[in-house]
Amino acid sequence: MKYIIPAIRFKIFMTILLGLIYPFTITGVSQVLFPKQAGGNFIMRGGQVVGSTLIAQSFEKPQYFWSRPSAVGYNPLPSGGSNLGQASADLKKAVDERAAKLKAAHPDKAGEPPQDLLFASASGLDPHISIEAAQYQMQRVAKSRNLSIEQVNALLNESTAERQLGIFGEPTVNVLTLNIALDKSQGIESAPVLVPVPPVAPAAAAAVPAASPSTQTDTK
Amino acid sequence: MRIVDYIQFIIFVVALIALTPPLGRYMAKVFQGEKTWMHKPLGWLETLTYKASGIDPKEEMSWKGYAVAFVVFHIIAIIVLMTLQMTQAWLPLNPQNLPNVSWDSSLNTAVSFITNTNWQGYSGEVTMSNLTQMVALTVQNFLSAACGIAVAIALTRGIARRSSSTIGNFWVDTTRTTVYVLLPICVVFAIFLVGQGVVQTFAPFVDVITLEGAKQTIALGPAASQVAIKMLGTNGGGFFNANAAHPFENSTALSNFFQMLSIFAIGAALTYTYGTMTKSRRHGWIIFGVMLAMFIGFTSLSLTSEFTTNPTFHQAGIMEGKETRFGVFNSILFSTVTTSASCGAVNAMHSSLSPLSGGIAMVNMMLGEIIFGGVGAGLYGMLLFVLLTVFIAGLMVGRTPEYLGKKIEAREMTMVILAILSPCAAILIGTGISAVTPAALSSLANKGPHGFSEMLYAFTSSAANNGSAFAGLSANTPFYNLMLAAAMFIGRFAIIIPILAVAGSLAQKKYSPPSSGTFETDTGLFAVLLIGVILIVGALTFLPGLSLGPIVEHLMMIKGITF
Numbered sequence: 001m002k003y004i005i006p007a008i009r010f011k012i013f014m015t016i017l018l019g020l021i022y023p024f025t026i027t028g029v030s031q032v033l034f035p036k037q038a039g040g041n042f043i044m045r046g047g048q049v050v051g052s053t054l055i056a057q058s059f060e061k062p063q064y065f066w067s068r069p070s071a072v073g074y075n076p077l078p079s080g081g082s083n084l085g086q087a088s089a090d091l092k093k094a095v096d097e098r099a100a101k102l103k104a105a106h107p108d109k110a111g112e113p114p115q116d117l118l119f120a121s122a123s124g125l126d127p128h129i130s131i132e133a134a135q136y137q138m139q140r141v142a143k144s145r146n147l148s149i150e151q152v153n154a155l156l157n158e159s160t161a162e163r164q165l166g167i168f169g170e171p172t173v174n175v176l177t178l179n180i181a182l183d184k185s186q187g188i189e190s191a192p193v194l195v196p197v198p199p200v201a202p203a204a205a206a207a208v209p210a211a212s213p214s215t216q217t218d219t220k
Numbered sequence: 221m222r223i224v225d226y227i228q229f230i231i232f233v234v235a236l237i238a239l240t241p242p243l244g245r246y247m248a249k250v251f252q253g254e255k256t257w258m259h260k261p262l263g264w265l266e267t268l269t270y271k272a273s274g275i276d277p278k279e280e281m282s283w284k285g286y287a288v289a290f291v292v293f294h295i296i297a298i299i300v301l302m303t304l305q306m307t308q309a310w311l312p313l314n315p316q317n318l319p320n321v322s323w324d325s326s327l328n329t330a331v332s333f334i335t336n337t338n339w340q341g342y343s344g345e346v347t348m349s350n351l352t353q354m355v356a357l358t359v360q361n362f363l364s365a366a367c368g369i370a371v372a373i374a375l376t377r378g379i380a381r382r383s384s385s386t387i388g389n390f391w392v393d394t395t396r397t398t399v400y401v402l403l404p405i406c407v408v409f410a411i412f413l414v415g416q417g418v419v420q421t422f423a424p425f426v427d428v429i430t431l432e433g434a435k436q437t438i439a440l441g442p443a444a445s446q447v448a449i450k451m452l453g454t455n456g457g458g459f460f461n462a463n464a465a466h467p468f469e470n471s472t473a474l475s476n477f478f479q480m481l482s483i484f485a486i487g488a489a490l491t492y493t494y495g496t497m498t499k500s501r502r503h504g505w506i507i508f509g510v511m512l513a514m515f516i517g518f519t520s521l522s523l524t525s526e527f528t529t530n531p532t533f534h535q536a537g538i539m540e541g542k543e544t545r546f547g548v549f550n551s552i553l554f555s556t557v558t559t560s561a562s563c564g565a566v567n568a569m570h571s572s573l574s575p576l577s578g579g580i581a582m583v584n585m586m587l588g589e590i591i592f593g594g595v596g597a598g599l600y601g602m603l604l605f606v607l608l609t610v611f612i613a614g615l616m617v618g619r620t621p622e623y624l625g626k627k628i629e630a631r632e633m634t635m636v637i638l639a640i641l642s643p644c645a646a647i648l649i650g651t652g653i654s655a656v657t658p659a660a661l662s663s664l665a666n667k668g669p670h671g672f673s674e675m676l677y678a679f680t681s682s683a684a685n686n687g688s689a690f691a692g693l694s695a696n697t698p699f700y701n702l703m704l705a706a707a708m709f710i711g712r713f714a715i716i717i718p719i720l721a722v723a724g725s726l727a728q729k730k731y732s733p734p735s736s737g738t739f740e741t742d743t744g745l746f747a748v749l750l751i752g753v754i755l756i757v758g759a760l761t762f763l764p765g766l767s768l769g770p771i772v773e774h775l776m777m778i779k780g781i782t783f
Contacts, residue, residue: 001288001292003285003288003289003292003293004292004296005274006273006274006275006289006391007289007292007293007296008296009272009273009274010269010273010275010293010391010394010395011293011296011297011300011363013269013272013273014269014359014362014363014398015300015355015359017265017269017403018358018359018362018363018398018403019354019355019356019358019359020354020355022358022403022406022407022445023354023358023420023442023445023446025407026407026410026411026414026420026442026444026445027420027421027422027442027445029411030410030411030414030420030444031420031421033411033414033415034411034414034415037414037415037416037417037418037419037471038414038419038420038421038444039419039421039423039440040419040421040426040438040440040468041417042426042428048429049426049427049428050428050429050430050431051428051430051431051436051438052426052428052438054417054467054468054471055436055438055467055468057430057431057432057434057436058430058432058434059431059432060432061432064431064432068544074434074436075436075437076345076436076437076438076439076460077345077346077425077437077439078343078344078345078346078439078460078461078462079343079345079439079460079461079462079465079466080343080461080462080569080691081462081465081540081541081569081571081572081691082540082541082569082572082692083541083569083571083572083665083666083690083691083692084540084541084571084572084665084666084692085571085572085575085578085666085670085673085773086530086532086533086538086540086572086573086574086575086777087532087575087668087670087773087776087777087781087782087783088666088667088670088782088783089667089782089783091540091572091782092532092533092782095533112534112535115535115537115538115539116539116544118539119538119539119540119541119542120540120541121465121539121541121542121543121544122462122465122541122542122543122551122566122567122568122569122572123460123462123465123466123467123543124462125462125466125467126467126543126544126545127467128543128544128545129544130544163224163473164472164473164474165474167224167227167228167231168228168473168474168476168477168550169472169473169474169476169545169546169547169550170473170544170545170546170547170550172544172545176431179431180431183431191429192429192430192431192432192433193429193433194429194433194434194435195432195433195434197434
């Protein structure tokens with residue numbers, strides 16, 4: 001058993017090198033080169049962190065673009081998907097409910113809502129929606145804010161990212177930056193206030209901020 | 221599929237082919253002890269490692285010595301990993317004050333991370349402190365990868381050496397892999413990932429108030445440094461629960477592309493290293509070609525399945541469990557890459573793929589992850605099938621089979637068959653036991669055949685040392701923690717010890733020059749025969765299991781039946 005001592009010493013040495021020196025070095029270099037990204041791409045408004053451009057938030061009010069459905073209720077602790085199979089009756093039921101809700105909220109649109117608004121994301125925190133999904137919601141948002149379609153469309157374009165290098169991935173719309181830009185265009189730049197929620201129904205029947213012209217209650 | 225999808229596929233394949241010779245040549249130099257351009261900046265680190273560990277780099281080991289060093293090192297790593305997890309509440313770098321991990325979960329995770337499986341019964345962001353993630357898990361991401369590569373190199377030496385009683389030095393191979401291959405690439409890769417948006421911080425979680433006034437706690441941590449080696453070392457254990465689907469682990473399409481490429485990079489390059497070290501470069505390319513052909517074949521099947529209209533939803537390319545920035549194509553490509561290699565990272569939830577796409581992910585693992593495969597594991601796994609094919613070809617013509625100048629005899633074939641069949645047995649027996657055990661069935665999330673698939677996938681993933689999951693299964697129970705730990709153990713050691721035995725026995729043999737009766741292994745005919753042997757072994761073993769899971773689910777789905 002002459003290998004026991006070298007094994008222990010090797011493990012200790014590698015633990016210091018790979019478990020401490022390596023991650024601390026990467027952290028140090030990252031903080032210098034990419035401080036914003038390394039820290040989590042957080043956005044401030046009114047002196048307060050309102051979210052990360054990479055983490056989806058729940059949006060249910062008519063004046064906001066809505067995120068994709070989340071199997072974890074937009075709670076990052078822990079992240080995850082529904083893991084339902086494509087022949088699952090539970091999935092069918094959930095999608096039917098989402099479709100009905102979306103159709104009711106978008107009477108101007110005929111046909112099925114875009115796919116990504118019907119199906120939950122993998123992480124439960126997908127910060128993006130497709131361009132089709134944004135266009136689908138545009139009329140509702142414009143009407144609710146008394147903005148013209150053109151005004152909303154201009155902001156939508158600003159929050160739209162094309163494929164990376166023109167080839168990789170899919171075009172995306174960042175829901176949070178778009179909604180912040182919409183608020184800003186109407187002079188809402190103060191920090192949001194925590195709305196107390198009843199312990200069971202999360203973030204559903206919340207009071208609508210003063211900026212909202214519509215007081216239609218949310219339908220979860 | 222759209223044109224842009226085809227273009228991305230072609231770019232991926234071309235990049236992989238282009239990367240193979242330079243990286244393969246570099247690794248061959250490293251493992252043959254030649255000087256490379258990295259020796260100037262990093263040579264001191266290699267020397268320091270030997271000094272600090274009390275290792276004599278000149279010592280040569282027999283296969284038994286190599287195997288003993290390998291096993292001893294793994295046992296020590298299990299003890300260290302379990303200790304760190306079970307005491308993390310009392311240790312520093314735990315900003316969320318996470319409690320100690322239970323004994324069965326920490327045993328499972330320890331086995332999982334030493335065997336390069338990185339199966340995760342736990343959810344990273346609510347279970348592991350930053351210290352555990354770094355000092356226990358990141359370290360083992362490197363070392364389990366380095367150990368796998370070391371074994372592949374030992375086997376390569378066994379084939380290349382003549383009349384030799386030794387196959388190299390385990391410590392030297394592991395050190396050189398870490399110092400010259402894994403660490404430098406990871407430093408560059410990790411910083412690139414941070415630039416794309418992968419987090420790297422020791423700050424505590426951040427509480428935000430959302431625009432609609434809800435509270436959201438956003439998990440953070442030193443993720444990029446771990447994600448880099450998780451991909452390059454085909455480990456696959458996510459920093460966060462959603463793994464590479466989490467925007468903080470895989471933020472953009474570009475980070476996604478390089479994560480996929482890095483999963484295959486070393487496995488592909490090792491075919492070139494192998495060809496170089498055995499002086500049969502053409503044969504190395506034949507192995508690469510077989511891997512590439514099977515990869516393209518299975519990926520095409522999976523894409524076809526996913527892009528076929530689902531009658532229940534009247535849509536194709538269902539986005540359930542997929543991320544917008546990746547879309548359907550990149551989710552499927554990632555799923556076949558991660559299961560062909562023994563990575564197991566996921567950028568889409570495999571449980572929500574179409575039944576046949578999920579089935580192909582399983583098939584990739586069941587065949588032994590030999591399509592580029594885990595780092596090192598892919599090469600030695602493929603060489604098992606190469607030896608089997610040579611043997612079968614020898615039987616057909618009725619003479620003793622030879623492979624690269626070495627006679628293949630009963631002793632080698634016994635070991636080869638043991639290594640091929642052990643993980644298969646672990647998968648089938650483990651799934652069988654689960655299917656009749658109430659404690660196992662109560663963990664299922666889906667009903668019908670998909671529930672069966674959850675169990676079949678779990679044992680396949682564990683025995684193949686992959687680590688991905690049909691994650692509806694609540695696997696953090698004593699039953700699964702222990703059963704799957706056993707499967708992971710078998711999937712690692714019941715392959716590697718026979719492999720080292722084969723290496724030792726081949727190294728001792730004399731060179732027998734090829735004659736007119738030798739079956740050539742650098743021809744297209746050999747490639748076809750090799751693919752045939754792989755598929756026949758896989759089909760004979762797993763068709764019944766697959767029929768009960770993904771196949772019957774597919775047949776029900778196309779009739780519009782839900783369950």
